[in-house]
Amino acid sequence: MYPHIDNLMDLLVKSQLNALSALFNTDILRPIAIQKLDILTQELWYPGIPRDTNKYIGKISSPSYLSKSLSLLQQYQIHLDPTISYGIIGGHTPIVEYLPNLSSNDYKSLRNKRIMYIDQLVSADGNYLLTWNEVKRLNNNNFKGPKPNWFKLLENEFTLSNYRTLTHPLNDNYTIPARLQQIPDQSLGNHKKRNEWTYHWDARLQTCIIGKTYIQDTDTHSSITIMEHYLPYNNSLIPNNFTVQSSHSLPLILTPCPGCHLNDHSLILQDARIKCSISMRTNRLSTFNTFNHLNQEHKKFKNLPLSKYYVSTKPLHQIRHSAYSIYLSQHHVNIVTPIITTLDIPSSHDQNHVLRQLSSVIDSALLCNDNIKLILIEIASKFFSFTNFQFYSDGSVSDIGTINSKSGFGWIQTDPLLPQLSFSGSTVFFPSSFKSESFAILTILLVLPPNATCEIFTDSQNCIDTFNQRLGSPSISPRRRLKQNNFLIWDLIMWLISHHHLTVQLRKVKGHSNNKANDQADALAKQGRYSLDPIIVNHKFFHQSSLALFNYNHISVIDRNLRKWSNIPIYSRIFNMAMNNSSLLPINHQITYGDIDWIYTKQWINSNPFDMPTSSKLSKIQSNRLKKSTFTYPTGNILQRNYPNLYPLGRIHCTECSIDEDTNAHIGLCLSHRRSITSLLTKFKKNLIDLLRKEGTSNISFDIESRVNNSNMFKVFPDVLDAARLLDSPDQIPKRRKGRVS
Secondary structure, three states, X not given: OOOOOOOHXXXXXXXXXXXXXXXXXXXXXXXXXXXXXXHHHHHHOOOOOOOOXXXXXXXXXXXXXXXXXXHHHHOOOEEEEEOOOOOOOOOOOEHHHHOOOOOHHHHHXXXXXXXXXXXHHEOOOOOEEOOHHHHHXXXXXXXXXXXXXXXXXXXXXXXXXXXXXXXXXXXXXXXXXXXXXXXOOOOOEEEEOOOOEEEEEEOOOOEEEEEEEXXXXXXXXXXXXXXXXXXXXXHHHOOHHHOOOOHHHOOOEEEEOOOOOOOOOOOOOOOOOOOOEEEEEHHHOEEEOEOOOOOHHHHOOOOOOOOOOEEEOOOHHHHHHHHHHHHHHHOOOXXXXXXXXXXXXXXXXXXXXHHHHHHHHHHHHEEOOHHHHHHHHHHHHHHOOOOEEEEEEEEEEEOOOOXXXXXEEEEEEOOOOOOOOEEEEEEOOOOOHHHHHHHHHHHXXXXXXXXXXXXXXXXXXXXXXXXXXXXXXXXXXXXXXXXXXXXXXXXXXXXHHHHOOOEEEEEEOOOOOOOHHHHHHHHHHHHHOOOOOOOEEOHHHHOOOOOEEEEEOOOEEOOOOHHHHOHHHHHHHHHHHHHOOHHHHHHHHHXXXXXXXXXXXXXXXXXXXXXXXXXXXXXXXXXXXXXXXXXXXXXXXXXHHHOOOOOOOOOOEOOOOXXXXXXXXXXXXXXXXXXXXXXXXXXHHHHHHHHHHHHOOOOOOOOHHHHXXXXXXXXXXXXXXXXXXXXXXXXXXXXXXXXXXO
């Protein structure tokens, strides 16, 4: 709004956005980008990219290029959003978040000792801090030197009493699908369990740990299972007549561990026969079964030289694979990835197989309510037996440019020989008619079977031009791709056409031309605007072509020309800095509650009453306007503040009305000025009425003079202006810093 010189940091934002976008979205630069992410993790000692980079960058003596760039962009609420699950497994609570006030030496110590998570320092239930000797033993590393300062800080500030109870116990902040993990049954209290077998993955040893539950201790906050450690019997020692060829049939014979380094000596068990005991959170365990002693599978190994053994119903490789899958899922490594193979119908014509692939694409490509995905999957199943389709699509946007803006889209299948199905929905972020129309086309292609032919009628010439341009340039460069508005939607459209072998044609239809099908699509689009469950494209679907994109304020990915779009947060930041200036304190209430029309203010500042674009008179006029709009015009109180030796203390009255103190806040409310304003408004009102009567060509007849007189533009409310006259207060003038006055 105000004339200004571009800030160097603002220009850097634009250049760094372009550079980083190219780095993370160009195939040939992908290894370099991954290396940059690895360096960032090493620097910040944080698994992945933190939400607040500036919180940790101060602990780095020599930040890397990526660290400094992300720190700069964060000041404008722009954040890097990876499309891959990028992180370090081994825990869930980073120690730099648990201990926020670590020094650079503490960071160095943690890096050297390879300790990134607080989980590496606490008991299995997450309630107690281990001793330093226990930490060294569990991390399989004999750390040299004295106990580090960061660990002393944990002991002194984050534990209660001599029992080393954590002030903030750790909780499991993840959920595992039931198809992967069968968690043991839990009931409140401390009780023994019979014949419960569990397994889990040990990250330090990179192996699966198997145990038989001895005691389970469960309270309202956590559950701990104490188990006897069992080891798989070496199958090579089994006689040949028992050995089978298939790995799926190799028996898993379990024998008690005679004692190993995993034994928790702090556990006091009543059964002296247990030589090796382990404790673990129950939620991290998964159960399996063993054969009964009377079962033939158990009896066939009775001749082995084993005093005590059990035979699992599952082979070892299956238990190991399951344990590792659960471990990865706990660390959010298992993510839904798109189907990258083409959807050709199998030779066996297994329709269920192809439908599952279509469902997988819908599920992984869209972020929306599951019910909407089920609706699209159901439509896809009904369309599956057909090949030629005809659709009418439309988009609708209302109140664009306001916080009440709504975007909807809809389509209907019009071929009379096919199911007459329709769909409507809404979308959010960066609303435009082009985006709504594009989403309608996208959802059509999502429900089409492979090898289908489709004709789509739309009234959006922009969509048709974009479609033809992208279809004619299948190998579009990353630079051109990232400059296109709504490129995520169009990337997915092109992906579907290519991988599903679709033949698509877009036809132009004139909007609001009494075309029945087009009117139906228009009604569906308007109906879709009011859907409370919006649909957006999942940017992680494109993890093979894009390593990371940028989002705004952790809300939405920016799928448009970043360099142009960045003007929005840049200008917003400049405007916020201007509004937070102490000189505008007298009108803080009006700024907060939106009583100021900034569009008219900008037009008033930039208006030129002269014919020449530049002149000394224009500079003086605009200078006065800027000073008045920023409350820095040299009124009496400002002069008193700046030149206390020249202007005496006390009130300096307005020279126009001689009633109120001469302040910037008083200029627009002065009674004398109000008469001048009223006179000017009356003059311009008369000119407008004469102009409308002279140039009016409309057939609509109405009272022009009455309409203009009732317009808010020409109304002056004395009572409102009188109420706005501020009381004299020293708080209206920001204090100037002490210093010499020239």
